[in-house]
Amino acid sequence: MTTELPAGIRRLTFPLPMGIRHVHCYLLAGDDGWTLVDTGLGLPDAEARWTPVLREVEVARIVVTHFHPDHAGGGEDAQGLTGAQIFQGADDYAQCERVW
Numbered sequence: 001m002t003t004e005l006p007a008g009i010r011r012l013t014f015p016l017p018m019g020i021r022h023v024h025c026y027l028l029a030g031d032d033g034w035t036l037v038d039t040g041l042g043l044p045d046a047e048a049r050w051t052p053v054l055r056e057v058e059v060a061r062i063v064v065t066h067f068h069p070d071h072a073g074g075g076e077d078a079q080g081l082t083g084a085q086i087f088q089g090a091d092d093y094a095q096c097e098r099v100w
Contacts, residue, residue: 002053012053014040016070023070027053033060036084039074046077054081064088067096 003011010027026037034057043049059082064072075086088096 012040014049016041017043020070025071027057027059030060033058035060036062036078036082038063038065038071039078041070042073042075042077046074047081050078050081058082059084062086064092067092067099069100072096073100 001013003013005011008029012025012027013022014025015022023038023040025040028035028037036059039062040049059078062075062078062082062084064075064086066072072088075088078084079086
């Protein structure tokens with residue numbers, strides 16, 4: 001589900017198959033394209049979940065805010081579907097590698 005917020009921000013809500021019911025990701029408009037903030041959980045149906053959202057925007061970059069799997073886990077899927085570069089703090093990425 002996509003919700004329009006002030007300043008043209010789009011909040012994306014994806015259901016999760018665990019105790020937490022959903023996760024929010026965000027799209028931020030910019031002069032050179034959109035920034036996707038967080039990528040949701042990496043799940044087998046990534047293309048089906050992302051295609052309706054991505055057909056409306058051109059993602060220029062992906063920013064992962066933190067290492068939790070419901071925020072970083074879909075990074076590879078989102079990158080594959082958009083071709084955008086992923087930005088994540090070095091220490092946070094190292095934490096992802098250690099934990100997940």
